[in-house]
Amino acid sequence: MLRTVDRVLLALVGLVLLVLGGSVLAVGFGVKAPSWWIHDSRHDVLLSQAERTRWRDAGWWWPVLIAALAVLLLLALWWLVAVLRRRRLGEILVDTGDGEGAVLRGRALEDACAADAGRLDGVARADVRLTGRRSAPRARVRLRLEPHVDPGTALDGLTTGALAHARASAGLEALPTEVRLKGVGHRAERVS
Template sequence: MLRTVNRVLLGLVGLALLVLGGSVLATGLGAPMPSWWMYDGRGDVLLSDADRVRWRDAGWWWPVVFLVLAVVMLLMLWWLLVQARRGRLFEVLVDSGDGQGALLRGRALERVMVDEAEVLEGVQRAHVTLTGRRSTPEARVDLLLEAHAEPAQALDRLATDSVARARDSAGLARLPAEVRMRAARHRAQRVS
């Protein structure tokens, strides 16, 4: 969902900037604009002297400007933190049976899953990233398959061997995995 919100938000901001910038450029080049448009022609400026000094004597103007800019900055920082937070999972909560639980480093579990995936037949290279919450992790697995590999067989072996073993060893009820496969580039073989 966050990916969709990001794309829609960036698309809307980009479209608004494109329309505004294109209209300013078209007006500057002398293109005719509708009568309701904010700029009249080539000699028009974005902010006239009257617009710039209109609110100078109002005591509320500058506090409102700084408040709006502060709110915009806080929203941007919040968005940046949300983007950074959704990346990699640093710890996985393992049920140790004593009610407290233990913490397993996420990179350690990722490394074990990579090592087990790379020994599977047909897998040239693997990359695993754990996401989600520490009590309910999810795995993103990228596989680079060799030229002769069968994708269905590699996926089945990954699910039954690597992912299942990681799930069982961490004591997790479930470990959903999103797997992306690519074929390794190779030269064509000559047939004689």
């Protein structure tokens, strides 16, 4: 959904900028502009002296202008952060061997892999997130381990168990994975 919204917004912004920039360029090359257009001739300025000083004496003008520009800046920064951060993979393409293929929901594979990894001995919590492309997914796994568990054993159980099952069930040749292990700290009771 967010990917579609991004593309639509980028297309609209690009179209508006292309039309405005193209019209300014065309008028600059001497094309006759319609009477309602913002530029009359190649010697016309973007903002006239009267337009630039029109609201100078109004006390509300500058705070409203600055607030509107600040809101636009914050929205642009929010959009940039939303686009740049790593997203969850919505679906995975599965090769069924018949030439058509199938689609597997990314969240379903994440949940199944996390449940499988959570059943390993000494794993307090497992979180799995799929990123990458639909045809080449990547996994990011976070395991919270109990204090008595050897991290190497937990990692081996994850690779031969949960990740191997996920790879086989999705029909993937490889599933590159980044694993982060964190120990669960137990609070000791203070005895006086």
